[in-house]
Amino acid sequence: MGDLRGITARLDHVAALGADALWLSPFYPSPQVDAGYDVSDYCDVDPMFGTLDDFDELLAAAHERGLRVTIDLVPNHCSDQHPWFRAAVAAGRGSAERSRFHFVDGRGPDGDLPPNNWRSVFGGPSWTRVTEPDGTPGQWYYHLFAAEQPDFDWGNPEILTEFERILRFWLDRGVDGFRIDVSDALIKDTTWPDTEDGSPVIPKDESSAVHDVYRAFRRVMDEYPGDRMAVIETGAPDDVVAAFLRPDEMHLAFNFRFVKAGWDGASLRAAVDESIAANAAVGAPTTWVTDNHDTTRSVTRYGADVTLVGDYVPDVAQERALDPEAFARGTRRARAMSVLLLSLPGAAYVYAGQELGLPEVEDLPLEVLQDPAVARSGGRVRGRDGCRVPLPWSGVRPPFGFAADDAATWLPQPEGWASLTVERQEADPASMLALYRSVLALRRAEPALRSGSVSWEEPGPDLLVLRRRAAAGGRDLRVVVNLTEEPVELPAGEVLVASSPVDGGMLAGESAVVLA
DSSP, X not given: OOOHHHHHHTHHHHHHHTOSEEEEOOOSSOOOTTTTOSOSOXXXXXXXTOOHHHHHHHHHHHHHTTOEXXXXXXXXXXXXXXHHHHHHHHHOTTOTTGGGBOEEOOBSTTSOBOSSOOBOTTSSBSEEEEEOTTSSEEEEEEOSSOTTSOBBOTTSHHHHHHHHHHHHHHHHHTOOEEEETTGGGSOOOTTOOOOTXXXXXXXXXXXXXXXXXHHHHHHHHHTSSSOOEEEEOOOSOHHHHHHTTSTTSOSEEOOOHHHHHOSOHHHHHHHHHHHHHHHHTTTOOOEEESOOTTSOOHHHHXXXXXXXXXXXXXXXXXSSOOOHHHHHHHHHHHHHHHHHHTTSSSEEEOOTTGGGTOOOOTTOOGGGOOOHHHHHTTTSSXXXXXXXXXXOOSSSSTTTTSSSTTOOOSSOOOGGGGGGSHHHXXXXXXXXXXHHHHHHHHHHHOHHHHSSEEEEEOSOTTEEEEEEEOSSSSOOEXXXXXXXXXXXXXXXXXXXXXXXXXXXXXXXXXXXXXXO
16 A cells, blocks of 8 residues: 555655645545545544654655645545444434434335435445444435445534644644545535435535635634645536635635546637636636546546546446557657646646556456445446556566565556656656656746746647746747647747657647747
């Protein structure tokens, strides 16, 4: 699985990449039903990852390198092994302990039917029945995800009080910010209506009580010096997302428009325009993302010519790996997208291994898969494990420096990753890693790539030309993305960085360049 000391040992890689900050997925005590997103204690470190002292050392080492550290916060649900939930089950109907969660009587004469027809994100019903303290069949509790992840009832003020305490615990230690998991789903319609497709009713608009939660979080964060930050996870439309970014709420929101756009010029252009406009309406920066821990890696998406369907389950056939031609196509397109991703105003997120051009591991044996969606779907859904395989650092065979020689990693690495290790790519100036380092260095050096205005020149939907004008100081730049398979003539200008070699003033197919 790796551990906190292992991250500390690799911070030089993150700093050399040109990143400004690190986001850590959950390292809290957890039964690990859902990769740590089932938290049993929000203010400690799971022994499998280390100790609080190890975390403090990581934080100090990151700060020494100019890296900020953000950590995952999981406010929608906890583990069924959390002391509060265990107490709720033991306390019985109508207790104060149960009011912290959504315990509801079932339907039918004996209450043996779920309260409604809502479905879990991971498959199956969103309700699980408990056995009461006297041994009789009892109430049902709601879980948006796995049965081992009961949802908090944010209508109970105790929940906010507890999470304010949790925020302060980590802010007091020096944490720079939080990535807030499933942030838009805290409030449910507790009239529990049936829906046509079994989808939950989760109000997110400007009047929803969910915004009061984030106003309270913001007040806590504003008590602390040092420009602390929170970024929320939401797959909602742009205008709904923007409501979470009003000046008294959160700072950033993950923007999944690029993930859903695929390799399509019109969709990419619309994603840029509409995202910037929605965020500008509330005075918030935009974020840009092509990969994360819930989605098929972009090399595979671009190579297979697919787009994301829904927020968690990608529409990619995962029974076979990409053939060499598709892998090469996906790599070219991912290289080009890295130039676009890192040439836009606001914040960009790079998922671990994205800078190496790792593909999705699509042929993991069924018996090693650990995503709860696998079991809850009877194996029909293969889940997200293919994008979570440990990174290859060095050497010519697994575990590629991630663990001791011949140690088994929590998900097996492909033998073919020998050509994608950090060690191999550091020696290759044409590697994906070298490209990311070059683009991030340029982004740091050129104000026009970090802020300022975006406008379009009009060559056509398959050739995107963005003009980037610096807000104050610096020179104007152009970003050209060729989405066709054929070379195109470049506008005049100095090539500052390119995803493929520029030969005779021609930009290769499926490539991108930044021009001065």
